[in-house]
Amino acid sequence: MNKTWLIIQREYLTRVRKKTFIIATILFPLLYMALIFGSGYLASKGTKKLRVAIIDSSGLFDKALVSAANSTDSSSYLEYVTGNGASVQANYVSLGYDGFVVIADTAKWDKGLNDVKLITDKTYGLSAVQGVENKLNGIWDKVKSNKLGIDDTKKAIMDNSRINLTGENEKDKTANAAVASGIGYLCGFLIYFILLIYGSQVMMGVMEEKTNRIAEVMVSSIRPFQLMLGKIVGISMVALTQFFLWILFIFIIYNVTKSTGGSNDMISGMLGGVQKVFGSINIPLIIFCFAFYLLGGFFFYSSLYAAIGSAVNEDMREAQSLSLPVTMLVIFSIAMMTTAISDPTGKVAFWASIIPFSSPIVMMARIPFGVPGTVPYWQLALSMGLLVLGFLFTTWFAGKIYRTGILMYGKKPSWKEMTKWAFRKN
Amino acid sequence: MILELKHLKKYYATQKAVDDISFSVERGSIFGLLGPNGAGKTTLLRMITGIFYPDSGEIIFDGKTFNPLKDIEHIGYMPEERGLYKKMKIGEQALYLAQLKGLGKADANRMLKEWFEKLEMESWWNKKVEDLSKGMQQKLQFVTTVLHRPKLVILDEPFSGLDPVNSNVIKDEIFNLAKGGSTIIFSTHRMEQVEEICDHIVLVNKGQKILDGTVKEVKQQFKxxxxxxxxxxxxxxxxxxxxxxxxxxxxxxxxxxxxxxxxxxxxxxxxxxxxxxxxxxxxxLPSLNDIFINLVEGTPTARQFQTVTA
Structure with missing residues (x-):
């Protein structure tokens, strides 16, 4: 056991000391956040707040009307421009406008104001343009009311008669489900990335030992199984270190923003949201389960990757084609996870979170919906127990393949051949 | 006797790699294990080093039945297919390998420093393995093989890739080890080295022992x-x-x-x-080279696969 510990130490230290580990630890959350916020940003881009210059040559509009409209409707920002209309038209982008509207000097208040164009240098979504259209119509209404002598009192009476319609879902549980889905996706994808990234690291590590021809030197000092186990445990510790560093980052960032950014509206809004999220889920349970399923899933898959690494020769393509079935299992789990999140108590969710090959990802996506509400204790215990049995089996199976493969050169491996190695006597 | 092999057998699916081989190795001797490519030498050595279990037969190490888990600490094995972690620093790597052989860190460190000094390798300590030439790596491997003062040192083609000067350095160290009480099993194809170094030889071919004796005896036998x-x-x-x-x-x-x-x-x-x-x-007297060629000739140079029924 002492020797396995030496292996674990080496595998851990050589990886953690590498610059790539430090860079990846810092960059990955940033990229991950960029992905999440980026897609959120893109989704909200459809209703972008346009900044539009109103170049009025007719003299029908005025500054007061436009700014009044701005204060009542903030879906876009309009700015009234009279004097140097031509130069604004030419330089609207550098002046900070998204576009401009020209009201021709031929416009008459009692005639229609048709075919006004919003000139922009990009194509904006329909809803953004409609927002500007509505606002312009509001101003145009005001212009006409003024001309007709409809004062504010009369106008207020007209406005009062407006009917407000808002939607309300009687089975309202949106807030909670959204948070749970979010956390579920986050956990599932994190495990998915870690399994694939670190699983292939195990495979590469084993291949390195084989192609460097150090394997035989090593197995004359320790059992092949110890060598394999040491590598897997060492690399799993690297993954776990990375995970806890991320948690630490989040904790630090959260506390720093809380103490410094309290006055800023946006940040305090975000903090409120984060607090709401943290309040609605069981953080310690999720962290515990995450660590458990991360390690369990990692042992389950990385021993298979180790077996593949031991069987192949120097050829990367051999490794890729042999590892494809294993990688497919991981990817398939992600597909199941999507189903499980949309229906966390359904049949697919249940079975996929019990069967060991998909349980690390799928169960981790279900847990944020609530234990024992959505996931009863017995399901969690069964899933965990089966995962432990599962990885004990794959480690045993892989160990048998590994022992033969690591010393076998020049033979083109196949899964059939490898299974033969696993089940033959000593 | 440091090592006795009794009727060792190891069959693979397609060939009898080791087919009923027995011999014994005297303590403090330099023992040559010879044979053409694919004769079963490596399989035999892997059984002696506990990497493989024999299908049948018995290995007696130092008077007791060989216990791979415990006894490998008394064996130093330099396999033919040997390598090192390329990205690891040399001192660190040597320490790591020594600790895997059961040495304490401080002891290993002290002994390594001695060896590095003796073989003029002090300046290598903080270099990476990838910076070393093949011959230099060989020297480092030799040091890591014998550092823990094993009772039995097994060297498979220890001189391949070494220049004459370094060959002599290693040869002298092999003699020193034997003088110090270690037993050396030496596997090679290079007969002139065997004649120079070995006391006793065994020749295997096609998984069977076809010759066993001291160099002198063998030469007399075939004169x-x-x-x-x-x-x-x-x-x-x-x-x-x-x-x-x-x-x-x-x-x-x-x-x-x-x-x-x-x-x-x-x-x-x-x-x-x-x-x-x-x-x-x-x-x-005939050279070992002649004897080797005589005995092995007539058998196909490349070993044919055969069906094993056992």
Missing amino acids: ENLFQVGLNEAPAENTNAIFEVVGRQRDKTLVVKINEGYTSNDVLNHFLQSGRSIHSFNEI
């Missing part, structure tokens, strides 16, 4: 009664009752093969009686 005689004047006749001339050299030196029933003294008498003066007289 062809050839003698070299230097004379002041070479006789004209080629055959007589006592011997047959099988070769003549320009400086009046004959190579004679003594016929059965006669001895070297009869040859000397013959020439003395003929009145010629004898400048030199010595026996020609």
Whole structure:
């Protein structure tokens, strides 16, 4: 056991000391956040707040009307421009406008104001343009009311008669489900990335030992199984270190923003949201389960990757084609996870979170919906127990393949051949 | 005896890699394990180092049944397929390998420093393995193999890739180890090295032992009664009752093969009686290389796969 510990130490230290580990630890959350916020940003881009210059040559509009409209409707920002209309038209982008509207000097208040164009240098979504259209119509209404002598009192009476319609879902549980889905996706994808990234690291590590021809030197000092186990445990510790560093980052960032950014509206809004999220889920349970399923899933898959690494020769393509079935299992789990999140108590969710090959990802996506509400204790215990049995089996199976493969050169491996190695006597 | 093998067998699906081999290795000796490619040497060595379990047979190590888990700490094995972690620093790597052999960190460190000094490797400590030439790596591997003072050192082709100077350095260290009480099993194809270094040899071919004895014994066993005689004047006749001339050299030196029933003294008498003066007289013993080629020749050079029924 002492020797396995030496292996674990080496595998851990050589990886953690590498610059790539430090860079990846810092960059990955940033990229991950960029992905999440980026897609959120893109989704909200459809209703972008346009900044539009109103170049009025007719003299029908005025500054007061436009700014009044701005204060009542903030879906876009309009700015009234009279004097140097031509130069604004030419330089609207550098002046900070998204576009401009020209009201021709031929416009008459009692005639229609048709075919006004919003000139922009990009194509904006329909809803953004409609927002500007509505606002312009509001101003145009005001212009006409003024001309007709409809004062504010009369106008207020007209406005009062407006009917407000808002939607309300009687089975309202949106807030909670959204948070749970979010956390579920986050956990599932994190495990998915870690399994694939670190699983292939195990495979590469084993291949390195084989192609460097150090394997035989090593197995004359320790059992092949110890060598394999040491590598897997060492690399799993690297993954776990990375995970806890991320948690630490989040904790630090959260506390720093809380103490410094309290006055800023946006940040305090975000903090409120984060607090709401943290309040609605069981953080310690999720962290515990995450660590458990991360390690369990990692042992389950990385021993298979180790077996593949031991069987192949120097050829990367051999490794890729042999590892494809294993990688497919991981990817398939992600597909199941999507189903499980949309229906966390359904049949697919249940079975996929019990069967060991998909349980690390799928169960981790279900847990944020609530234990024992959505996931009863017995399901969690069964899933965990089966995962432990599962990885004990794959480690045993892989160990048998590994022992033969690591010393076998020049033979083109196949899964059939490898299974033969696993089940033959000593 | 440090090591005794009794009827070891290891069959693979397609061949009998080791088929009933027995021999023993004396403590403190330098033992040569010889054989053509694919003869089963590596499989045999892997069983002795506990990497493989024999299908049947027994290994006695240091008087007791071989226990791979415990006894590998007393064995140093330098396999033919050997390598090092390329990205690791040399000192760190040597320490790591030494600790895996059961040495404490401080001890290992001290012993490594001694060895590095002895083999003029001190400046390597903080370099990476990828910066070393193949020969330098070989030297490092030798050090890591013998650092933990194993009772049994197994070296598979230890000189491949070494220049003559470094070969001699390693050769001297091998002799030193034997003098210090370690036993060395030495596996190679290079017969001139075997003749120079080994006390005892075993030749295996096709998974079976075909020769076993000291270098002297083996040479005696395969001698062809050839003698070299230097004379002041070479006789004209080629055959007589006592011997047959099988070769003549320009400086009046004959190579004679003594016929059965006669001895070297009869040859000397013959020439003395003929009145010629004898400048030199010595026996020609076969080289191990000749014996090896003789014994192995006639068997296919590349081992054929066979069906194993057992």
